[in-house]
Amino acid sequence: MTVLGKLKEQNKEFTTWRRHLHQNPETAFEEVNTSDYVANLLESWGIEVHRGMAKTAVVGVIRGKKGSSTRGIGLRADMDALNIFEETNLPHSSKIPGKMHACGHDGHTSMLLAASKHLAETRDFDGIVYAIFQPAEEGGGGGDVMVQEGFFDKFPCEAVYGMHNWPWMPAGTMAICEGAVSASTDSFDVKIVGKGGHAAFPHTTIDVIVCASQIISALQHLVSRVTAPSESVVVSVCKFHAGTSAHNVLPETAEIGGTVRTLKPELRVLMEEKFRHVVKTVADAYGAQVEIKWHKGYPSCINTPAETDFARDVAKEVVGEEKVFPFTPMMGGEDFAYFLEACKGAYIILGQGKTDSDPGLHSPHYDFNDEVLPVGAAYWVRLAETWLAQKS
Numbered sequence: 503m504t505v506l507g508k509l510k511e512q513n514k515e516f517t518t519w520r521r522h523l524h525q526n527p528e529t530a531f532e533e534v535n536t537s538d539y540v541a542n543l544l545e546s547w548g549i550e551v552h553r554g555m556a557k558t559a560v561v562g563v564i565r566g567k568k569g570s571s572t573r574g575i576g577l578r579a580d581m582d583a584l585n586i587f588e589e590t591n592l593p594h595s596s597k598i599p600g601k602m603h604a605c606g607h608d609g610h611t612s613m614l615l616a617a618s619k620h621l622a623e624t625r626d627f628d629g630i631v632y633a634i635f636q637p638a639e640e641g642g643g644g645g646d647v648m649v650q651e652g653f654f655d656k657f658p659c660e661a662v663y664g665m666h667n668w669p670w671m672p673a674g675t676m677a678i679c680e681g682a683v684s685a686s687t688d689s690f691d692v693k694i695v696g697k698g699g700h701a702a703f704p705h706t707t708i709d710v711i712v713c714a715s716q717i718i719s720a721l722q723h724l725v726s727r728v729t730a731p732s733e734s735v736v737v738s739v740c741k742f743h744a745g746t747s748a749h750n751v752l753p754e755t756a757e758i759g760g761t762v763r764t765l766k767p768e769l770r771v772l773m774e775e776k777f778r779h780v781v782k783t784v785a786d787a788y789g790a791q792v793e794i795k796w797h798k799g800y801p802s803c804i805n806t807p808a809e810t811d812f813a814r815d816v817a818k819e820v821v822g823e824e825k826v827f828p829f830t831p832m833m834g835g836e837d838f839a840y841f842l843e844a845c846k847g848a849y850i851i852l853g854q855g856k857t858d859s860d861p862g863l864h865s866p867h868y869d870f871n872d873e874v875l876p877v878g879a880a881y882w883v884r885l886a887e888t889w890l891a892q893k894s
């Protein structure tokens with residue numbers, strides 16, 4: 503029987519874990535009960551457990567029985583939930599108001615638990631599998647913190663792999679591409695300072711509303727006129743605050759904020775430079791002053807070529823060649839990027855959609871599809887076994 507076949511027989515148990523985690527969501531660096539739950543299960547299967555990195559991370563160390571090699575491979579899942587009020591009305595709905603597993607990290611955690619259990623029972627490999635359960639993917643950069651705290655010094659990996667469920671692809675399909683998978687997620691806040699005054703005497707003021715409007719318009723040209731049409735770049739202004747309830751007062755200040763996203767590190771640098779230039783130059787034309795706060799977000803998550811090919815082959819073996827597709831890079835963020843900045847590896851997408859109109863990620867109506875738990879787990883198992891069976 504295939505690994506997938508064996509795991510399918512145990513899906514009742516995997517579903518119990520997934521639903522328990524779904525009912526008990528915890529957010530960035532507060533995954534205390536989740537961390538205990540994961541660590542207790544791993545220990546119950548005789549897996550060596552390391553805790554304490556990035557506050558709540560759990561790393562399971564599974565050693566093969568086929569030899570004494572210290573070659574290692576990392577499999578990573580994220581454990582955190584989101585600040586969302588769940589509206590699914592499912593029996594296993596969140597028990598914590600305002601918190602919800604709306605991105606399926608409950609499923610990711612359960613799939614890696616299922617794989618860990620199988621790998622600990624079989625240990626049919628020569629080397630070490632590191633099962634990485636990280637906190638704070640949805641902001642907070644738990645992956646970054648783990649890498650900064652020396653994850654790869656403590657747990658040397660030849661390659662590290664990540665996976666995310668995808669409601670927009672049919673259940674049991676997978677998708678991957680080499681190079682960028684997700685975007686860098688920098689954000690900005692700009693304060694425009696002019697000269698307030700009477701709305702009937704605009705010539706005596708420096709009108710920050712007109713100035714900010716021109717800045718917003720000019721920023722849109724960064725995508726159409728600064729970067730090549732073939733490149734993927736996003737500039738979105740998501741807030742604009744100015745004025746009071748008065749209809750006859752021009753305010754002294756205006757504030758705008760938003761996000762700038764790219765797939766390439768060099769474009770990320772260029773966009774920040776051009777952004778600052780446009781904001782300052784337009785403000786200058788109006789005689790206004792600006793304060794720019796630039797917040798560095800996650801880098802682009804970049805799959806390395808050989809490890810991508812490897813993952814694709816394993817995916818084809820597990821779900822069938824006809825169910826593995828090329829992935830179109832997304833402009834969302836993913837903090838697995840920090841693992842891939844430090845080590846070779848690849849991030850793969852696992853389809854979990856039941857219908858064409860399934861709620862998307864981060865929707866209050868979203869729920870992880872338990873049918874795909876054995877699929878993701880079988881991918882992890884075969885990835886680790888196949889990797890460690892290769893010659894180093």
Ligand code: NI
Pocket residue numbers: 605606607639666
């Ligand atoms: Ni997610």
